[in-house]
Amino acid sequence: MSVPEFLTWLEASPLGVLTRSLGVWSYGIINLVHILGVVMLFGAILLLDLRLLGAWRRIPLATLSGPTTMLARIGFLVAVCSGLPMLAVAATEYADNPFLLIKFPAIALALVNVWLVHRSQAWRAHPVRALMPSEERRLKVGAALSLGFWLTAITAGRMIGYW
Amino acid sequence: MTHGLRVALAASALLFAGPAFAHHGWSGQDEKVSALTGTVVQGVSLAGPHASMKIKVGNEVWDITLAPPARTARSGLAEGLIPVGDTVTVRGNRTTESGRHEMKTIYVRHGAKEYHVYPDRE
Numbered sequence: 001m002s003v004p005e006f007l008t009w010l011e012a013s014p015l016g017v018l019t020r021s022l023g024v025w026s027y028g029i030i031n032l033v034h035i036l037g038v039v040m041l042f043g044a045i046l047l048l049d050l051r052l053l054g055a056w057r058r059i060p061l062a063t064l065s066g067p068t069t070m071l072a073r074i075g076f077l078v079a080v081c082s083g084l085p086m087l088a089v090a091a092t093e094y095a096d097n098p099f100l101l102i103k104f105p106a107i108a109l110a111l112v113n114v115w116l117v118h119r120s121q122a123w124r125a126h127p128v129r130a131l132m133p134s135e136e137r138r139l140k141v142g143a144a145l146s147l148g149f150w151l152t153a154i155t156a157g158r159m160i161g162y163w
Numbered sequence: 164m165t166h167g168l169r170v171a172l173a174a175s176a177l178l179f180a181g182p183a184f185a186h187h188g189w190s191g192q193d194e195k196v197s198a199l200t201g202t203v204v205q206g207v208s209l210a211g212p213h214a215s216m217k218i219k220v221g222n223e224v225w226d227i228t229l230a231p232p233a234r235t236a237r238s239g240l241a242e243g244l245i246p247v248g249d250t251v252t253v254r255g256n257r258t259t260e261s262g263r264h265e266m267k268t269i270y271v272r273h274g275a276k277e278y279h280v281y282p283d284r285e
Contacts, residue, residue, distance in 0.1 A: 020210035024232035027211020089210050161212060 007091035016088035034082040040075025044068040052143035062127040102156035110149035117142035192256035200252045226265040
């Protein structure tokens with residue numbers, strides 16, 4: 001299925017039909033939920049990534065990693081659950097929108113980065129012992145990539161409506 | 164200033180770069196307000212981000228972009244009010260993009276009824 005085919009299918013899907021029928025405030029409210037999801041996701045990620053990059057060294061990494069990772073997961077779920085209906089309302093309108101084609105690959109790269117960081121030795125070791133310099137460097141690279149990918153995704157997402 | 168605080172300030176500067184952009188929708192449009200008269204091929208939809216309809220002018224189908232749904236509804240427009248096949252006249256700003264037939268619409272006239280979607284732009 002090509003991207004335009006997928007967008008045509010999504011717009012005609014029950015999700016698209018339902019979202020279009022929910023009244024004049026529905027898009028604004030779904031948009032609000034999407035922003036709250038992104039705020040939770042990126043706020044938590046920003047805190048963790050800046051810590052990994054060297055800020056707030058007094059706060060133990062293991063103290064911060066649990067709550068931020070959990071908030072980011074919830075925020076991501078909220079953003080996906082609100083983003084799909086927003087796209088489904090008029091999906092075909094975005095078929096030639098270049099920002100859409102930047103946003104979704106950026107999210108995919110961000111998720112691959114999360115997966116790679118979480119399976120790294122450094123991440124697995126951080127709750128149980130002090131990290132070696134090489135492990136700290138590994139997490140710094142992951143944090144820098146994370147900020148780059150998520151900021152790209154958020155910027156492209158915001159720009160979709162301005163194209 | 165600590166190193167951490169500097170990193171945080173730099174990051175927040177990036178974040179606040181976004182809202183400096185003006186609200187979207189009119190920047191890619193012709194400054195001149197023009198009129199189109201055509202036949203409705205797809206009636207008014209109040210599904211966001213903007214309400215819309217499609218009209219046929221000659222052989223071209225135009226995307227008539229209205230205001231956000233709640234604002235469009237306040238002008239008196241509702242879904243199903245203007246039947247497909249009826250003639251309407253719209254005024255607004257055409258897109259400057261060549262090959263695209265789209266108008267950001269200020270006003271819709273249907274018979275004797277007038278809908279002022281953006282009265283302050285008239």
